[in-house]
Amino acid sequence: MKHLNCALYGHKLVITKHVTNHVKEYKCKNCSQQATTSSNGKIILLNDKRKEINQTLERIHQIRKSKKVSLSS
Template identity: 55%
Template sequence: MRKTTNKPTFIPKMYCALFGHDFRVTKKVTYHVKEYACKHCKKELTTNSNGALIELTPKFRGINAILSRIHHSKTRRLRTHP
């Protein structure tokens, strides 16, 4: 009697453990701060004020939302100045 074996399901986290995360920019907050998400395990990162990559927690998502708003209002103002 043959036991039907399911194909081993590809675990994204396993892939990341072996090959590393494959981060893509999901959002440009400012020139220096970006949000990233791993293509495989959906882990999210962001750049903090020191330029280091840290995990994107709800707290930082909030900070980024504010930064983004400030950044965009700044760039809009800059455009009116030659």
């Protein structure tokens, strides 16, 4: 029934992770389907390939963030 809800009304996505300022990961509250922001800003389903890309993005983002912090302090 929960999956039927998603098919009828769309997924109830909640943010699970901030990968970068623009890219986030989501999870559906009903069926646990995972999604992410694509490079053109659309929400797409999360697969293994995308997860890998996000992990790389996150790493780069963390490095940039820490560099920014050390510069300003």
